[in-house]
Amino acid sequence: MKKNKFLMYLFFMLVGILTLGFASTNEAAEKTYKIGTDLTFAPFEFQDSSGEYVGVDVDLINEIAKEEGFKIDLRPLGFDSSIQGVQSNQLDGMIAGMSVTKEREKTFDFSDSYFDGGIQMAIQASDNEISSYDDLSGKTVAAKVGTQSASFLEENQDKYGYSIKNYDAADAMYNALNNNNVQAIFDDYPVLGYAITSGQDFKLVGDQQESNPYAFAVKKGENSELLKKFNAGLKKLKASGKYDEILNEYISTGSDNATTTSSSVSEMKKITPLKDSYTVVSDSAFAPFEYEDADGVYKGIDVDLLTRIAELQGFTLDMKYIGFSAALQSLDSGQGDGMIAGMTMTDERKANYDFSDSYFDSGIQLAVAEDNDDIKSYDDLAGKTVGAKVGTESSDWLQSHAKEYDFDVKNFDTADQLYDAVKVGSIDAMMDDYPVIGYAINQGQALKTPIERESGGQYGFAVKKGSNPELIEMFNEGLKELKQTGEYDEIVNTYIGNESSSENSNADSVDESTIWGLIKNNYPALLEGLWNTIVLALVSFALALILGVIFGLFRVSPIGWLRTIAGIYIDIIRGIPMMVLAFFIFFGLPGMTGITIPDFAAGIITLTLNASAYIAEIVRGGINAVPVGQMEASRSLGLGYNKTMQKIVLPQAVKIMIPSFINQFVISLKDTTIISAIGVVELLQTGKIIVARTTQSSYVYLIIAIMYLVLITILTKLANRLDKKVK
Structure with missing residues (x-):
């Protein structure tokens, strides 16, 4: 019996070893290598119009895998992410136009060179002045940051006497050359050759400078078999001529750029979304770029452009209209994937955000009251006061020219304050972005623009630096397509063109220049805002009552550590301004916790915490107002502390507290207006949105003031009746 068991055990063990060996052999034969590559480095790796990754690197690694009989899992992660992936063993290797340097050889093992790179100069095709480096004296030359081209320019600047300008991305550098902001650019010659083949109106001049070769890389000391397979496959491709076919497909010398077909220039590249849905944050009231119409639907240049780009590129869009400042903070904290809000691209912002190509060239313009004939030039501003919004280009321009033209500058937080100041005569003139002024005039503001506009900055779509690069690519590709088809001009002219005024007026069935017209056209939005205000106040106050009573009882507890906890809580909450608390909860906590x-939930939490601290003090004061002798008498009769509080002290204290509770509720109701700072559309925020569309701030805020007055009066009366019943 024991012998049979032993033979059976030996049999199963042999079967297991054979199965394992077979599986291992099969697994080795079927091994798939994870290969990292860049996201966009044409012509070495990029997405074609169908969303497939192609290019020199992609085609080479695929052909080598076929030749050598292994599989690859190509992962376009970006250059830096691919390097980190190899170093952390998440990737087996990487191919991304990677130059072999002494520093990189310390951490990577490289294959044989598959491409001997070189850097070269490109100029506009129509430029006949520059034919060599000697012609660059006094000119501006550009390169991408951190590249061999940038190093070459730095080393030879004194020799040839040019100025250097560095760019983060190739598209920005190409635009600079097209716009003549720079007179020449330097880049890897195959990249420039591909750009010319793809329709850039450039030509290559000067001698090609040698640079480090490109190679396939693995982590040092690992995946040596993969490196051997790559080298063997590369030799076979070169011998068969396949290698040359791949290079010739993507790299042009620049001599045949005249034969480029128009279809290759106009074809939009389709980028693959990396998320199911992208949350894009925006301003809530910046007409004509984003504003809410009379039906409660957001529209404007930014809204229409991004909506069409999402349709063209095939990604799902989730728009959040929360105000400019709130949108910036939402982007910083990672709650928003991108932002579009008439955002000017500045050097300071570029330090924190990655921007798209410019989608609107702005400008600033001076405006005065329609009946003002005294101001016809900047010289007429002497001794007068000119207004602008805080932190805008207009404000900066006015500050820098105030002494030159001898005027005073007054800053305002919002557009409606600025426009009202002109209307009532508290300032003599104002300055704002020209499309915003144009929209205001079309909407009935009694303004005129006596002076030609000043050139301004460029608006761009933004993402947090280093995040969502594919979203920027999708925006740029979609924007190019809209401009080529003419749809971009149609969208812009809808809101800034001469017919925009009549179109907008026809869209609204009621004249909104009167208080009754405003009410009739906007009462659904106003009622919704009122409802949100009531819900915010009631829910937060109910929660604050529970929390406040608990901490109030802690405050008068005979247990010392409970009193300490309650004291610390009350001091912290009362010591933080409520707007700061709201910002911390909505923007700060997600950034810290993810x-x-x-x-809306952040608003309720903020209001609850703020009111609970004051309610706790009301509870403490009410309990302390009950004569201390009653507690002593009760305890002397043998009742415990909890029974005494429940049966004797609290019933009397509640009657004392009720008036203060009513007062605190009214304060909480008013405090809901502060929550609009984080984008909650309560009654005040609803008013701001209506003002942005209609520019009728006086009437709108009068309506809102009356609504608050009626609401608070009704609730106060109800609370007073409840107080009487309780007493």
Whole structure:
């Protein structure tokens, strides 16, 4: 019996070893290598119009895998991410136009060179002045940051006497050359050759400078068999001529750029979204770029452009209109994937955000009251006051020219304050972005623009630096397509063109220049805002009552550590301004914890915490107002502390507290207006949105003031009746 068991055990063990060996052999034969590559480095790796990754690197590695009989899992992660992936063993190798340097050879093992790179100069095709480096004296030359081209320019600047300008991305550098902001650019010659083949109106001049060769890389001391397979496959491709076919497909010398077909220039590249849905944050009231119409639907240049780009590129868009400042903070905290809000691209912002190509060239312009004939030039501003919005290009321009033209500058937080100041005569003139002024005039503002506009900055779509690069690519490709088809001009002219005024007026069935017209056309939005205000106040106050009573009882507890906890809580909450608390909860906590808190929930939490601290003090004061002798008498009769509080002290204290509770509720109701700072569309925020569309700030805020007055009066009366019943 024991012998049979032993033979059976030996049999199963042999079967297991054979199965394992077979599986291992099969696994080795079927091994798939994870290969990292760049996201966009044409012509070495990029997406074609169908969303497939192609290019010299992609085609080479695929052909080598076929030749050598292994499989690859190509992962376009970006250059830096691919390097980190190899170093952390998440990738087996990488191919991304990677130059072999002494520094990199310390951490990577490289294959044989598959491409001997070189850097070269390109100029506009129509430029006949520059034919060699000697012609660059006094000119501006550009390169991409951190490249061999940038190093070459630095080393030879004194020799040839040019100025250097560095760019983060190739498209920005190409635009600079097209716009003549720079007179020449330097880049890897195959990259420039591909750009010319793809329709850039450049030509290559000067001698090609040698640079480090490109090679396939693995982590030092690992995946040596993969390196051997790559080298063997590369030799076979070169011998068969396949290698040359791949290079010739993507790299042009620049001599045949005249034969480029128009279809290759106009074809939009389709970028693959990396998320199911992208959350894009925006301003809530910046007409004509984003604003809410009379039906409660957001529209404007930014809205229409991004909506069409999402349709063209095939990604899902989730728009959040929360105000400019709130949108910036939402982008910083990771709650928003991107931002579009008439955002001017400045050097300071570029330090924190990655921008798209410019989608609108702005400008600033001076405006005065329609009946003002005294101001016809900047010289007429002497001794007068000119207004602008805080932190805008207009404000900066006015500050820098105030002494030159002898005027005073007054800054305002919002557009409606600025326009009202002109209307009532508290300032003599104002300056703002020209499309915003144009929209205001079309909407009935009694303004005129006596002076030609000043050139301004460029608006761009933004993402947090280093995040969502594919979103920027999708925006740029979609924008190019809209401009080529003419749809871009149609969208812009809808809101800034001469017919925009009549179109907008026809869209609204009621004249909104009167208080009754405003009410009739906007009462659904106003009622919704009122409802949100009531919900915010009631829910937060109910929660604050529970929390406040608990901490109030802690405050008068005979247990010392409970009193200490309550004291610290009350001091912290009362010591933080409520707007700061709201910002911390909505923007700060998600950045620290990674948990996104909806704006409405953040508003309720803020109001609850703020009111609970004051309610706790009301409870403490009410309990302390009950004569201390009653507690002593009760304890002397043998009742415990909890029974005494429950049966004797609290019933009397509640009657004392009720008037203060009513007062605190009214304060909480008013405090809901502060929550609009994080984008919650309560009654005040609803008013701001209506003002942005209609520019009728006086009437709108009068309506809102009356609504608050009626609401608070009704709730106060109800609370007073409740107080009487309780007493």
